[in-house]
Each structure stands twice: as structure tokens, then as C-alpha cells.
Amino acid sequence: MPAAPAGYHWRRHGVGFELRQTVIEDGHRRHVYRGHLSQSAMDRMKDSGNFEEELKKWIQSKTSKI
16 A cells, blocks of 8 residues: 555555545544545556555645535
């Protein structure tokens, strides 16, 4: 699984991963869906030679809509 920033986690889903954010509201923990990263998209990021940076950009694009 790819590395996740603090407060986020990955969940395997089909042929890829879901990025979820852990949010605490009124004392209850929820895991809010932020995006799906397909296996093929992750492979393209790895092939670019700069996987960590590409992954950070992808996560920012999904979380900036909050």
C-alpha cells in the first residue's frame, strides 16, 4: 500500500485503493472517503521515477476540495 499522510489511511478496494480521512465529530470517529487510486494509476506514478512526489500531488488534489 502507498504511504498515507497523518490522519488518512488506505483501504484496499477492488483493483486499487481508497483514500479515507479519519474525522472525529461529536465524539464519533468517521472515515470519510476522499478518492480512489487505481492500480494502473499507481503503476504510472511508480514508472515516472518520482512516486512519492506524484502521490503527494494526487492526495493534495483530492483533499483540496474539502
